[in-house]
Amino acid sequence: MKTRFILINTSHAGNVGGTARAMKTMGFDDLVLVAPRWANVLRREETIQRASGALDVLNNARIVETLDEALDGVAHLCATAMTPRDFGPPTRSPRAHFAELLGAPDMPLKNELTAPVDHGPRPDSIAFLFGSERFGMQNEDVYRCHVALSIPSDPQFGSLNLAAAVQLIAYDWREALGGFAVQSATAEPQLADAAAVAGMLKHWEEALTDIGFLDPASPKKLMPRLNQLFNRAQLSPEEIHILRGVAKAMSQKTLRAAGKTAAPANPSAEQ
C-alpha cells in the first residue's frame, strides 16, 4: 500500500537522517518534509550520517512549505499525538488501528480507549504525520486526520525520540502489512530423533554406573530426570555424538584406572 511519512517543522537534522534509515529498514521510501528548520536539511552532514546508507530515501524526499502540498494522493491520514487536546479524531494504538484498517477485526484489541471505528472501504494509501520535536503536532494539523495514533508508553515518561517513533510506526505498519521474513542469523537447528536420544541415555546409564554415580540397585529418578533435561534441550545429532563421546570417555577412564580394559568402541553403536 502507498505509504508516506510526513515530518512537519522538524528541527534536528539527525532526526531526518534517522527517519530515512528507520523507513528504509521497514521497506518504505516516500518521505516529505513540511517547512523544516533547515532548508538544506537533506544535505546536512548530520542527516547523512544518521541516515547510514538510506541515501535514496533522502534523495527522493520532497521539501514543501505547507501540509496541503504534502497530502496529494493520500487517502488516510494518521496523526501521531501524545499531548492531550480537547477535540480531534479518535485516539488509537498503532497495532489495533492497523489491524482494523486492514480488515482484521477479530484480532484482540487491547488497551483500546474507544470502540473500533467503521472505516468503510479500506483505503489504498496512508500517511503518517509527525510534528516538531519540541511542540508536537499543531491542533489544526491533527484536525485534518482520520485518527490520532498514540504509541503505548510509560505514562511517567512518554517522550519518544522522533526517529524512534517513526521506527515503531514503520515497524507496526510493516508487520500489519504482512511483515518481512525473519532473517536467519544462525543455522537451522536439526533435531535428533527420540531413538537417538534413548540410545544416548542408555550409553550414559552404563557410564554413570561405571563411574559409581548411578547405583543400579537404587537408581532413584536419575535417568528420568536426565531424560527430561535432554528433552528440553532439544538435542541435535551432533550433540548426541558429543554426549556419547563423553559417556565413552567416562567408562574408559574409570575402567582403565581400575585395571580393566574397556571394550573397544563399536562405531556402529555410535550411530
Added chain:
Amino acid sequence: MKTRFILINTSHAGNVGGTARAMKTMGFDDLVLVAPRWANVLRREETIQRASGALDVLNNARIVETLDEALDGVAHLCATAMTPRDFGPPTRSPRAHFAELLGAPDMPLKNELTAPVDHGPRPDSIAFLFGSERFGMQNEDVYRCHVALSIPSDPQFGSLNLAAAVQLIAYDWREALGGFAVQSATAEPQLADAAAVAGMLKHWEEALTDIGFLDPASPKKLMPRLNQLFNRAQLSPEEIHILRGVAKAMSQKTLRAAGKTAAPANPSAEQ
C-alpha cells in the same frame, strides 16, 4: 519481570543516551554497558542530550569489563543478531518469541523459521544483548544465549540503528508483558443516537428541497446516500447541532431571498 538491557562494546555515546530514553519510554531501567568505547560514556554531553530526561537510567547504569559480570541474576538471554553465523541458538522474531515465552502458544506465529521451542518453566528474568554498532555481537557471546532475536526488516537494508533496535525490542517486550494503556490524545468521542441522526436528516431533506437541490417528485437516492455518509461519519451530538444549523440557514436564506419568511427557529426542535 526483571528485564535488563546489555550493550556490548558500544562506540557511539549518542546510542547510549538513545538507549536510555528508549528503555524509559517503555518502563525499563536496568542498563549495563560491557566495555564501552568511552569509559566516561554515561557522562558525555551527547549521551545526556540524546537521553532527553532519562537521566535516572544513566545514573543507575553499570559499566563492567566482561559479559560475565553483566549476567548476574538473569535467567533467559536473548542475543540480537542480524549477520548469519553457522551455529548458535535458534533465530526467532521478537513478537513470536515473547508470546511463546510468556505462555501464549495460541497466538499466530508468522514468518517463523523454526518450530516453537519448549522452554519448560517460564523464566523470571530476561536480558537483551546488543553488540557494537560496527560489528554486532561476537560469536562467543551469541553462543551463550537461549535465542537469537532478529527484527524482521527489509532484506535489502536490515541495518537498524542500535538505539532504534533497543526501542523496537523494548516496545515488543512491554506489549508482550501486557502493555501500557494508550494515552488519550483527544477527547473521547460521543456518538449521537440514531434518532438524532434521523431528525437531522429530515431537517436536511427540507432544506435541500428549499434550496432546489432535492426534487421531492424525483428524489432519487440522495437521502439514502447522505444517510450512509453520515452513518460512516459517526456523528457526535455537537455535529448534529452544527448540521441542523446549516440546514436552518439554507432554508432561511433561500426563503428570505424569495421574499418569504422562515418560521422562527424552535430551539426544542434543534435536538
